[in-house]
Amino acid sequence: MAKNHAGHPAASYALGIDLGGTKTLAAVIDVSTGAVIASARKRTKAERGQDFVARRVVEVARAALEAADLRNGRELLAVGIGAAGQIDRQAGVILEAPNLGVRDMPVAALLSAEFERPVAVGNDVEVAALGEYLHGAGRTYKNFVCVFIGTGIGAGIIQNGRLYTGLSGTAGEIGHITVEASGRICGCGARGCLEAYASRTAITRAILAEIHHGRKSMLADEALLQLKGGETIIRSGLLASAIQQNDELVIEVVSEAADYLGYGLASIINFYNPEAIILGGGVIEAIDLLFERAVRRARTVALSLPARQTPIVRTRLGDFSGVVGAACLAAQAAGYRLRESEEQAIEE
The missing domain is CATH 3.30.420.40 (ATPase, nucleotide binding domain)
Incomplete structure (x- = not known):
């Protein structure tokens, strides 16, 4: 179910997606603060196969964007996704994810075609660690x-x-x-x-x-x-x-x-x-x-x-560690200037 968290002023936003073996969570994030503007989640249902998982990712991402209702000058900078398994970050491909039943999924190309924004891809727990470093329990x-x-x-x-x-x-x-x-x-x-x-x-x-x-x-x-x-x-x-x-x-x-x-x-x-x-x-x-x-x-x-x-x-961010980290990863890759420690954290 989508949630809208009202009261945040216009800022720079990115879409973060956490693709896990049990659930798929997407959220629009204010990357300057780590605030969750809107989110949506559904069970991944990986047992239904790779094509279903791909459609599920797009479905949940679209639900989060609709809940965020980006208007009045608000712009989506980029899309980031953290996925369980082995990742080719440069190609944007999930190479192998046993808990997802996925192999060689070109997730960056899929999301880029759907949302016409730059896409960054990382391993789910790595981007979650990044989220905690930037805006959670790891800040110190x-x-x-x-x-x-x-x-x-x-x-x-x-x-x-x-x-x-x-x-x-x-x-x-x-x-x-x-x-x-x-x-x-x-x-x-x-x-x-x-x-x-x-x-x-x-x-x-x-x-x-x-x-x-x-x-x-x-x-x-x-x-x-x-x-x-x-x-x-x-x-x-x-x-x-x-x-x-x-x-x-x-x-x-x-x-x-x-x-x-x-x-x-x-x-x-x-x-x-x-x-x-x-x-x-x-x-x-x-x-x-x-x-x-x-x-x-x-x-x-x-x-x-x-x-x-x-x-x-x-964790301090709970379920949102992954989507916050994925959104920040994507925003920086798209050229958004983060504070110095954030830029250092996600340098290749």
Whole structure:
């Protein structure tokens, strides 16, 4: 459903899109302040195939633009999109996204043809990290890691005030570090990846497997109905509600996921020694047990000195981290002059 956030004066606007495995969110952003002017979201429904996903992106983007009602001299500078998976930033192509079922999607060409504006493309968690750096919880740091837990798990790295993507542009794939040798099969094809133990997908699979084997849970009926209705993972709010009602199975599964997530965070602390770690994603926002237990586990497992010195906090922008970052990325690529620290953050 589209939302209009009134009361903002005329400014410079860009459209940001966050294409995830569960939902597609688009918003018109005032790139000078990070304010959300209007937004729209729908379930991605990746199981319907790549052509459907492409149409869904355009549909949600158009809904956000209509809600923004850009008139009276307001102009859309550019369009930015953050997408799950491996990205060719120069060509504007989503090379491969297992959680989306997408391969070689020319998303920049698609959006440029639809909206006749310059388009910038980035990985979803990288642009979300950028959003937090420019207008969120990362504003006071120059070296930090944003970890987002959703359908999968990924990280965006800000290093010396710049987005770090690595030699091949794939830095930050923390969801695919090994936390259990010869463990569960991950969507990437490997075994024992963090994503196979601590993502919302992993939590859903673990709960349903236990229910199938006879474990009792208040989610037994609701979760199955939700999944039969087209959902692919149990909603965060439903998980949070079950925990509040002391559902033994859900508490057990989420606690185990939190422990594995804590091991991943400890690895970041020990190896990278960042100024901070910022956690985001629907399950992190909704489930205190997951966030708090993961933080405790990380501080227990990591080396004591960096563990004490590294704040671990939630995102400030919440669901809008990705769209804010994507919009700022696109605006700068289109020539909009941002404040100095912002320009530095998104330099190639």
